[in-house]
Amino acid sequence: MFGLIVHGGCHDLEPTELDKVSANNGVKTYGEIGYKMLSEGCAAIDVVEKVITMMEDDPIFDAGTGSFRNLNGVVEMDAMVMNSEENCGAVHCIQKVRNPIQVARMVMEKTPHSILTGSGAVQFARLHGFEEYEPALSDVKNPSEEIKGRERSLRDIQYYVEEIRKEDHIFSTVGVVALDQAGRLVAGTSTGGIRMKMPGRVGDSAIPGAGTYCTREIGLSATGEGEKILRMCLTYQSARDYLNTGKLTDSLRKNVKRASEIDCICGLIALTRDGEFSFAHNGAFMPVYYRTNK
Secondary structure (H helix, E strand, C coil): CCEEEEECCEECCCCCHHHHHHHHHHHHHHHHHHHHHHHCCCCHHHHHHHHHHHHHCCCCCCCCCCCCCCCCCCCCEEEEEEECCCCEEEEEEECCCCCHHHHHHHHHHHCCCCEEEHHHHHHHHHHCCCCCCCCCCCCCCCHHHHHCCCHHHCCCHHHHHHHHHCCCCEECCEEEEEECCCCCEEEEEEECCCCCCCCCCCCCCCCECCCEEECCCEEEEEEECHHHHHHHCHHHHHHHHHHHHCCHHHHHHHHHHHHHHCCCCEEEEEEECCCCEEEEECCCECCEEEEECC
8 A cells, every 4th residue: 555645735815727727737746756656665755755855846836946035035944754653853944955855854864853943954954965055036026125115104014014914825835645565654844934924933834743743543734824723733633533533534624624713724634554545625725636556
């Protein structure tokens, strides 16, 4: 038994037809590459890293290249992997690397730690050969430039930031869960965070049990409003409900409904050790690809 499920982020508002096609094509193309790797006997960790790396390199997604800038105009990214032995590695607020998911895997495999943050994560990446790279796209407007000239009329800059965010409603985090032929599950998630976030902000994606979770029985990845997903421990609660009931889709839908009750836009993908997959979301659009040999 082997397979995988991939998501390209949850959108609150319906994206343009071009963006929908690009996102759907992206998850399908990269998912098919991952499935082929699994069919050839590759380990789940290699597949998750490879698929997310490709998505980080695709600017249609808010991960790696194309990530949203923070208020200072800087890209700070979060990524995490977790395996069915409940080992995990994550980086928070990492800057100037091309593929945060690769650094997250190195944290899991090469250190006694689970999470490295900020300058420490960057230093670790450089020590392990990750070259400096600018993930911000040059044609994307710098948030700090948007604020200039309007500060005089807006005493509370945070209010202005929230007003701009209301125009977005896009959470293009990427995530993958894979099951290999040896029965190993791995879940991974990568994100550039939300547009115009405060420097140092960390969302749910690289927090175990919030945006990413994996046990011997199930792996999950989430996308959406990070602060709320984090507070409700979305992937952990969904996994717990599945383990208690054995009903995967019902468990995901139950927790997405819980999220809706606190006005949290979110989405979830999950894959079990038995090769059962499911997903749920309460947004307008979430590109998903899934395939197993079941």
